[in-house]
Amino acid sequence: MRTFWARAISSSETEDEKALASPFLKFLTRLIRIEDINRSWEGKSDAEVLAHFILSKKQRSAISIIGSPDPFVLWRLEVFYAAVGLMIEERSGLTTSPMMKISHEGSGRVLLTAGRLVLLSKILCEVHRFGYETLTQLAEAGTKLVDEAMAAIEAYPDAARA
Amino acid sequence: MRTFWARAISSSETEDEKALASPFLKFLTRLIRIEDINRSWEGKSDAEVLAHFILSKKQRSAISIIGSPDPFVLWRLEVFYAAVGLMIEERSGLTTSPMMKISHEGSGRVLLTAGRLVLLSKILCEVHRFGYETLTQLAEAGTKLVDEAMAAIEAYPDAARA
Numbered sequence: 001m002r003t004f005w006a007r008a009i010s011s012s013e014t015e016d017e018k019a020l021a022s023p024f025l026k027f028l029t030r031l032i033r034i035e036d037i038n039r040s041w042e043g044k045s046d047a048e049v050l051a052h053f054i055l056s057k058k059q060r061s062a063i064s065i066i067g068s069p070d071p072f073v074l075w076r077l078e079v080f081y082a083a084v085g086l087m088i089e090e091r092s093g094l095t096t097s098p099m100m101k102i103s104h105e106g107s108g109r110v111l112l113t114a115g116r117l118v119l120l121s122k123i124l125c126e127v128h129r130f131g132y133e134t135l136t137q138l139a140e141a142g143t144k145l146v147d148e149a150m151a152a153i154e155a156y157p158d159a160a161r162a
Numbered sequence: 163m164r165t166f167w168a169r170a171i172s173s174s175e176t177e178d179e180k181a182l183a184s185p186f187l188k189f190l191t192r193l194i195r196i197e198d199i200n201r202s203w204e205g206k207s208d209a210e211v212l213a214h215f216i217l218s219k220k221q222r223s224a225i226s227i228i229g230s231p232d233p234f235v236l237w238r239l240e241v242f243y244a245a246v247g248l249m250i251e252e253r254s255g256l257t258t259s260p261m262m263k264i265s266h267e268g269s270g271r272v273l274l275t276a277g278r279l280v281l282l283s284k285i286l287c288e289v290h291r292f293g294y295e296t297l298t299q300l301a302e303a304g305t306k307l308v309d310e311a312m313a314a315i316e317a318y319p320d321a322a323r324a
Binding site for chain 1: 324
């Protein structure tokens with residue numbers, strides 16, 4: 001008979017597997033592996049590649065928001081939104097264009113456009129702590145942005161193709 | 163009888179006066195005066211306030227594009243696009259939102275949006291040398307951006323109001 005913990009672990013493993021199989025995390029992992037010129041991710045699993053995107057509440061609050069955000073967290077933000085853009089491109093056939101501006105204090109804005117259409121516009125705060133509690137949350141966050149952008153393209157097809 | 167030069171000067175004076183009376187230069191001057199917390203522009207004419215936006219070809223090419231652009235030129239760029247945004251707001255009744263990102267090498271991009279509509283998207287290069295040869299050219303450059311944005315709002319009114 002499996003214990004409670006064995007079942008809990010196995011259920012979160014299944015959740016992780018489901019998340020890793022989601023189109024968004026596939027795009028994100030693919031992008032990270034493409035940029036891997038030092039081959040530091042070679043031989044590592046997708047879960048390992050995405051491990052830096054996962055932060056528990058405790059880990060998040062332990063990160064200081066004083067001073068400039070770590071360049072590696074800025075890179076994670078960029079690759080996250082690049083994956084959102086890439087997935088929109090594959091689904092819509094449109095070319096997307098990202099623009100991100102983060103201050104030295106770790107707040108800023110990200111815009112993603114296609115033609116004359118704003119696909120996504122988000123104010124970012126405390127980017128030092130960018131991360132999600134689980135792979136499922138990471139997958140859901142990216143998928144939600146893609147879905148919202150796809151809905152905007154459907155609502156304003158001419159502006160998106162302008 | 164007026165000499166050739168007297169006529170040439172007087173004609174360019176009239177041109178300057180016409181340019182200074184244009185709505186765009188009125189917005190630009192107003193914005194600069196609003197930001198004038200040190201009162202350094204007090205008692206100066208509009209032409210004097212805008213003098214830093216005017217560069218001859220010779221002056222432009224004398225500015226080095228090696229290294230970071232002068233912060234004052236970045237401020238001029240920002241106030242120029244802010245005036246474009248402000249004039250669009252007054253004409254359309256919409257709220258505009260600017261986003262500018264300039265690298266340390268002096269190239270970058272400026273985006274101006276209203277709702278879900280991209281009003282203006284421009285790649286900027288060699289911003290170290292930002293300037294126009296005459297007040298007329300400055301007025302025309304700003305007016306052209308405003309007119310293009312207004313045409314986009316007319317073409318995609320729903321996206322602009324989204």
